[in-house]
Amino acid sequence: MNGFLSIRNLTVRLKNGSPILRSVSLDVAAGQVHGLVGESGAGKSMIGKAVLGTLPRALSVTGGEIWLDGTNLMSLSPTERRRRIGATAALIPQDPLTALNPSKRIGPQITRRLVDILGWSRQDAQDRALELLGEVHIPDPARVMRNYPHELSGGMRQRILIASAFAAEPRLIIADEPTTALDVTVQKQILRLIADMQTRHGTALLFVTHDLGVVSKVCDTLSVLYAGKVVEDARMHRFFMRPIHPYSAALLAATPTYTDPTGSLTPVSQAVIDGVEAEVAQHDARRAQ
Amino acid sequence: MRLLTTVITLFGVAVIVFVVIRVVPGNPIAMMLPPGATDADIARLQAQYGFDKSIFDQFLIWLSGVLQGDFGTSISLRQPVSRLVLNRLPATLELSIMALLMAVLMGGALALFGTRFRDGKTEGVVDVTAGMALSIPDFLWGLVLILLFGVLWPVFHISGRISPALNVDFTTNFYLFEAIARLRFDVMADLAAHMFMPALALAIPLAAIISQLLKQSLKETMHLDYVTLARTKGYGENHVITREALPNAILPTLTLVGVQFTFLIGGTVIIERLFSYEGLGNMAIDAVINRDLPLIQGIVILFALLFTIVNLAVDMLYVVLNPRLRHA
Numbered sequence: 001m002n003g004f005l006s007i008r009n010l011t012v013r014l015k016n017g018s019p020i021l022r023s024v025s026l027d028v029a030a031g032q033v034h035g036l037v038g039e040s041g042a043g044k045s046m047i048g049k050a051v052l053g054t055l056p057r058a059l060s061v062t063g064g065e066i067w068l069d070g071t072n073l074m075s076l077s078p079t080e081r082r083r084r085i086g087a088t089a090a091l092i093p094q095d096p097l098t099a100l101n102p103s104k105r106i107g108p109q110i111t112r113r114l115v116d117i118l119g120w121s122r123q124d125a126q127d128r129a130l131e132l133l134g135e136v137h138i139p140d141p142a143r144v145m146r147n148y149p150h151e152l153s154g155g156m157r158q159r160i161l162i163a164s165a166f167a168a169e170p171r172l173i174i175a176d177e178p179t180t181a182l183d184v185t186v187q188k189q190i191l192r193l194i195a196d197m198q199t200r201h202g203t204a205l206l207f208v209t210h211d212l213g214v215v216s217k218v219c220d221t222l223s224v225l226y227a228g229k230v231v232e233d234a235r236m237h238r239f240f241m242r243p244i245h246p247y248s249a250a251l252l253a254a255t256p257t258y259t260d261p262t263g264s265l266t267p268v269s270q271a272v273i274d275g276v277e278a279e280v281a282q283h284d285a286r287r288a289q
Numbered sequence: 290m291r292l293l294t295t296v297i298t299l300f301g302v303a304v305i306v307f308v309v310i311r312v313v314p315g316n317p318i319a320m321m322l323p324p325g326a327t328d329a330d331i332a333r334l335q336a337q338y339g340f341d342k343s344i345f346d347q348f349l350i351w352l353s354g355v356l357q358g359d360f361g362t363s364i365s366l367r368q369p370v371s372r373l374v375l376n377r378l379p380a381t382l383e384l385s386i387m388a389l390l391m392a393v394l395m396g397g398a399l400a401l402f403g404t405r406f407r408d409g410k411t412e413g414v415v416d417v418t419a420g421m422a423l424s425i426p427d428f429l430w431g432l433v434l435i436l437l438f439g440v441l442w443p444v445f446h447i448s449g450r451i452s453p454a455l456n457v458d459f460t461t462n463f464y465l466f467e468a469i470a471r472l473r474f475d476v477m478a479d480l481a482a483h484m485f486m487p488a489l490a491l492a493i494p495l496a497a498i499i500s501q502l503l504k505q506s507l508k509e510t511m512h513l514d515y516v517t518l519a520r521t522k523g524y525g526e527n528h529v530i531t532r533e534a535l536p537n538a539i540l541p542t543l544t545l546v547g548v549q550f551t552f553l554i555g556g557t558v559i560i561e562r563l564f565s566y567e568g569l570g571n572m573a574i575d576a577v578i579n580r581d582l583p584l585i586q587g588i589v590i591l592f593a594l595l596f597t598i599v600n601l602a603v604d605m606l607y608v609v610l611n612p613r614l615r616h617a
Contacts, residue, residue, distance in 0.1 A: 052521045056512075057408060079525065086523015099514040103536040103612055113522040148612040161518075 003027030003034075004204045005051065005172050010064035012043075012050055012228075020046055020059060022229040022283055028172065028221075033198060033205040035215035035236075037251070038225030044208045045094075046228070048174040051206075052085055053078075069171060086117050090165040092175040092194065096157035096182070100149035107145030110164045118168055132163040135200075136193060155186040159193065166197055173198070174206045179214065191217065212255045216240060224248045227280045247276045295597045302593040303355075303586070307348050310585055317364050317580035338364065351586065360590075361583035365575070370587035374569065378591065379462035380450055381561070381568035384491070385554050387465070387484055391492035392553070393546070396499025403500065404507040404530055415500065422497035427556045431490035431563045438486060446483045448565035455479055487564040491556050495549050503542045510534040540611055547603030551596040 005028040012021040021043050028034040036044045049055045051066055051073070066073040069088055073081050093099040100109060110132070111125035120128070133141035136159040149157060158178065165173050175194060179187040195218045198205045207219055215222055215236075222239060224232040224247065232245040243249040250268040318334045319326075335341050339350060354361060360370035403415035425433075439447035446452070451464060457476055461467050465484070468476040510516065511534055519533045558570035565571070569588060576584040608614045 054517045054520050082520070082525060083523055085521060089521070091518060091521040093514050093518055095514060099518050101515040101519075101533055101537070103610075113519075113524070116528075117523040150613050 003032075004030040004069060005206065006065075006067040007047065007051070008065040008067070010047070010050060010066060011062050012046055012055065012059055013062045015058055015060070019284065020228050021050070022227070022280065023064065023287075024225075024228070024230055025064075026223045026230060026233060028204045028206050030171065030204050031202045032220045033195075033207055033218050035219035035222035036206060036208045036225060037210060037212060037215055037222060039210060039251075042225040043228035044210075044225050045176055047225075048091070048176050048206060048208055052089065052091055052174060053081055054091075083117070086113070087168070088170055089172040089174065090168065090170040092158075092162055092165045092173060092178045094177045094181055096154050096161055099161055100157055102149055104148075105145065106147050106149065106152070106160055110145075110160070110167055114168060128167055129163070132167055133160065135166075135197070136160070136163045138163070154182055155190065158182060158186075158190050162190075162194060162197060166201055166203070169201065170203060172204045172206065174208070176208045177210070179211075180209075194218065212252060224251065226276050229280055229283060231276060231279070245276075246272050291601065295601075298597060299590065299593055303352070303590055304348070306586055306589045307351065308344060310580075310582055311344055311347070315580045317582055320580055321364060351583075355590075360587040363576075363581055363584040365579040365581040365584070370583050373572070373584065374587045374591055376462055377567065377569045377572050379464070379466075380566065381554070381557050381570060383463060383465045384484060384488055384557055384561070384566065384568060385550070388488040388491035388495070388553055389546075389550055391488055392495035392499060395492065395496035397503065399496065399500035400503035400507060401530060401535075403504045404511070404534075405526060407504075407508055407511075412504075415504070419497040419500045422493045423501075425494070427490050427494055428559045428563055430493045431487065431560055434486045434490055435563075444482075445485045447486065448483075450480070450483050450567050451476075452479050452483075483564075483566070487557075487560045487566055490563075491553050491560055495546075495553055498549055499542060499546060502545055503538060506538040506541050507534050510538040536610070540607065543603060543607055543610065547600055550599050550603075554592065554595055554599070 007024055007026050010021055010024045011019060013019050024043075024047060026034065026036075026047075036047060038044045046055065046059070050061055051068070053073075055061070061074065064074070068084065071084065073084065076084060100106070107126070107129060110129040111122070114120040114125035114128065115122055129145060130141045133144060138144050138156065138159055144152065144156070144160070152160070162178075178194060179190050182190060191214060194205075194207075197203075198218075205218075207215070209215060219236050221233075221235050223230045224234075224245065226247055232239070232243065232248045234244070234248075239248070240252070243252050247268070250266075250272040253266045254268055256265060316331075318331055318338065318340065321334065322330060332341070339347055342350075351361060358371065360374070362368065363370050363373055366373060399415055399419065403412045406412055435447050438445045451457075455476060457464075457468075457473070459467055465477065465480045468480060507530065511530070513534075516529055516533050519529050524533070557568060558573050560566070561568045561570035562574050569591065573585070573588045575581075576588060
């Protein structure tokens, strides 16, 4: 399997040397949706940040390769890398309330980069923004372009961020828990919107989430992450029928189902956690040799 | 509402100043008369200026004058206080505004530089520089500057506001603004050469405060999601700092600059003295030395009015720069 985005043995460490990502490898095929699941702190967001070059300053990539459209990003200079990412990839952030600049109007926040970075004409950028705002079902796009973020609801802002992500027709979009910060009633709409937009534009999508229910609705393939290590890599259908790794199976069993809302929750058992922890320790020991 | 609080503030200032300068020892009349004047002479002059009345009565007389625009007559200069003060005000305003401009430019540049090279040795150098600039008071900076640019390398004028040789007929007392408006570059250069050192002395401590506060708030803003999002769009560090972070990070600094600017205006008193700059502050010191009570009152009231205007202007600017308050 070799994808539009190919991550090979990516290792990210804290400045003090402790590993955050442990030799992560995964592929996102062109036009496909790849889910990245794991509990909080498993490092799933860090993979997206490593690809986009927005890791916190305390972290750094200490090994591995990130291939985007046939180019190893790690071999590029920081400036080249930034340009490449800006032209090829985009981010749908987690929290729409903090991801728009409060002192700027919506319009420029979508159009400026098209003009500044990609060299579009102002008129083209303007037309494109209006078109995409319409596509994400924003009523009266021309008026919204003149609004400030604080004048709009969370759901509206997330739609705007989705429109902005698709504006330059990127070939890869990284969605970092894009529904987590939203109201439950809005979550479903936004999820469907992202899936629709992905299908229509044929964009590869790396979908970071802790919600297996969400994964089952939108993804073609997925990776399960534990403590910065990929424990299972699978096609969607096979994974839900027959998860291979005990941790994956336990995670799947722990997902509450809508068909049985009164059923009790099944926590991941200690035996499973001990098992996967032992694997991680083994991995670290092998590295240390 | 705002007007009401301003009026109450000014009234409070007037009462305090009026009482304090009459309670501290020192008799203005005794200072006016030559040695050997008799007690009878003193008593007669005191009656003439109304100093024989109670403080309360004196205050009422002064206040009723003020309400009609009459701030009394200076004892030492024998001219109306309002005219004296208004003649000197432009000089102090020009000096303060120039100092503020310098402080904002220097402090802003230092903050941007420190943010660009944050979390490293360079930021440490910025912090140490700012710490030193801040811990030395403005009048000491004045002396340092005189030593540097007045004695060791005499490129600027160390005293006065304008060279007497320059014979210019100004229609206002805003020499610098007028020179700019009339495009008299020679006059501008001369005024700037006089103003440079006192303005810089006033500006350095304020620049240090601005740099530290703005840098702190820039660094916090750099972690926010919209800055990260801008990076993924392909923008570089410089753009991200100046275009994404700065417009938001500048707001808390702005409030502080307003407060600090009033301190800076207060600082003109000693700095104008040091550089023999003919402004309000220099006049204030003479007024105190001569126990010129009406003049002191007039100057203090004008300073107080200036402070309230500055604070009002800052509040208004804050609303203009912060879209979240614009419609409120």
